[in-house]
Amino acid sequence: MDRPAASSPSDAHWAPDHIVLARTVLTYHGRLLVELESDGSVYEHAPLAGMAAVEQRFPAWALGPFGRVEPERRLPRDPGVFALVQAGVTRYVGASRDLYRTFGSRGLGEISRRDCQAAGKEESCRLNRLVVAEAKAGRQVDLYVLVTEGGGWFGRGAQAPEELAGRIAEAAHGSWHLPR
Template sequence: MEPPLGPVLDEHWAPDHIVLARRVLSYAGRLFVERDANGTVIVHSPLADMAAVEHRYPAWALGPFGRIEPEFAVPRRPGVYALVSAGVARYVGGSNDLERTFGVRDGLGHISRRDAMSKRHEEACRLNRLVVAEAAAGRTLDLYLLPLEPRAWWGGRRGEAPSAVAAEIVAAARPEWHLPE
């Protein structure tokens, strides 16, 4: 008689790379959202205790937001990233510093009151809301990266602009997600 098999702790599987618009993006792990002891996603709204906020700030600034952390370390270099859910690329974006974009302190990993009040952080706020909503619905988000060569400022060989490569991929792949309003 064979011993009974124990419960499988992690059944998540993702391919080690995906190809979008003839570009190969490598698997960089899952995006984890902070949860309490019961498994409920912990959210916060940094502007919630401010008077008349609804009239002054757009919906993307109001939250709810959560703390997000990538499963593995993200390289400190420019590149393109794709958020993939159930094998489908849902969002593609470009970043001049992937580590900062997905950082717990500076990027979409934690949205502060200052971030929510700044138009410059709109994409990070929207992405945070998107990732938190997916986690609250019980879906896993995988992160895929295409690191690019840094752009030379001294007139040497210039690397590709992350935003241009991301736009090229979006035009060809047409991810199904749009950032929440």
């Protein structure tokens, strides 16, 4: 007698549709998926590896290892606030002028040698490393998003995503934020 195929661990993943942080509702937008090698292990690369003179000049966040990360669902090209949640605990809250780009290949999604050498890319490098470390440990990272109004980034009366993210981050105390 044939048995039905066992459900994969990814099918068993459950996350609430919404979370409330600092009286702000963020909507579940899926998991952050990390690329796997053909043997099932997490794909990793270190763009600065083997460059001894470079390795000593840059901080640990720039050295990797990094992976390829992408959201489970397509993100809008709108400004907004996002939260990275692991096992029901908010680990990070951030703001973005373009959510699609933030999690795309030029943002958190894939870290290049140039990204490792740019001081403005610290956040992307650190978050990529942390998401990849969670995947290596067999844990999922969930993405929650609040899209702000398209004109709200510079509009009057609207709270900028970075201000809103700062207020939420203070309340959430995510462990992946830089120490103050």
